[in-house]
Amino acid sequence: MADVLDLDCVIVGGGVVGLAVARQLAMSGRDVVLLEAEPITGSITSARNSEVIHAGLYYATGSLKAELSVAGKHKLYEYCRERNVPHRPCGKLVVASSKEEVAYLEKLSRQAAANGVEDCYLIDAAELARRQPQIKGFAALVSPSTGIIDSHGLMQAYITDIEANGGAIVCNSPVTAGELTADKVRLSVGGRDPVEIEARLVVNAAGLNAWAMSERLLGLDAATIPPRYYAKGCYFALSGRAPATQLIYPVPEPGGLGVHLTLDLAGQARFGPDVEWIDTIDYDVDPARADKFYSAIRRYWPDLADGALQPAYSGVRPKVAGPAAGGGGDFVIQGPEATRHPAYAALYGIESPGLTASLAIAQQVARLTL
């Protein structure tokens, strides 16, 4: 029988959330090993998003998304300042393109305040035109604490902290099978140097694969695994100058926040993500989707020129609720009590605002497992 490596704490998945969890547990004194299937960390959903630091406006009060995005945003700004992670609190405008949507903005403003986001305020069409002359609307909700971040810079800072606290990150190490024993989790790790591991704590932070990872664990009560849905979102890049200096959002659509204008730290504009419910993951961006983008964007930027959009990239949202339920659904963060096993924790449905909330999610996992 092959030797079994005896470890304290194993994190499966090296996206921004797995890295944040590994960092938090290593800083709390655990011996941490993070296993990542790919040759590098942060190359899946954590590399395929809008890189927005969300303020926490939309989520139902009392949900984990509301609580952890607001707490995570404050922690993230502080961390970025301390660690020189490139970011910019550029603010965002949620634009109403009809009178009915103005009523939605008023509701959103109340929702934001209930979530502890106290700095939002409404502006009228004239003020919107003064601030962002190319953007048209009946009114806008201003969110000053929304920002943008270099997500790879952030992940690099997490890696530095993990290693400084004695943790190890091992890439090319897919977890292929596992079993729950009385008080440990046993994992089979494939890749170039296959190995068997036994750990006192395993945290499943495998993102889109979190469900598959749990399904592979012999002895896990399948009733603890939530439903799984995938919602793909495509982005189109804008050739030429950005039409605004802040992020511009329409009112949300079921499953996503609507095709919005985001800026990267160099000021380059891109639009997305839309929502497409899928069963099988692929990252192709069909150029034909551009038609819908042009019409969605022209609701708030009528001067968008024909031919200005180029297919860019896509990401897939891991979700626990599907289109029939309106595409919402909260983060699911299970400690040993919820997984019904003393050595297993699992994270499901960590879609947006998972990047924003990463430090707060990590603290939540630490609270549940330490």
Ligand SMILES: Cc1cc2nc3c(=O)[nH]c(=O)nc-3n(C[C@H](O)[C@H](O)[C@H](O)COP(=O)(O)OP(=O)(O)OC[C@H]3O[C@@H](n4cnc5c(N)ncnc54)[C@H](O)[C@@H]3O)c2cc1C
């Ligand atoms: C289109 C889109 C836009 C978004 N925009 C924003 C935004 O603007 N702001 C925001 O806050 N959030 C945003 N998000 C959400 C954010 O990107 C995610 O919440 C976050 O990246 C999730 O990180 P993760 O570590 O959970 O998952 P991932 O980044 O997917 O990492 C999981 C890792 O696990 C690894 N893995 C999988 N299976 C195994 C295995 N068996 N063994 C070992 N390793 C394995 C994978 O290779 C991967 O690296 C967006 C998401 C999408 C899809």
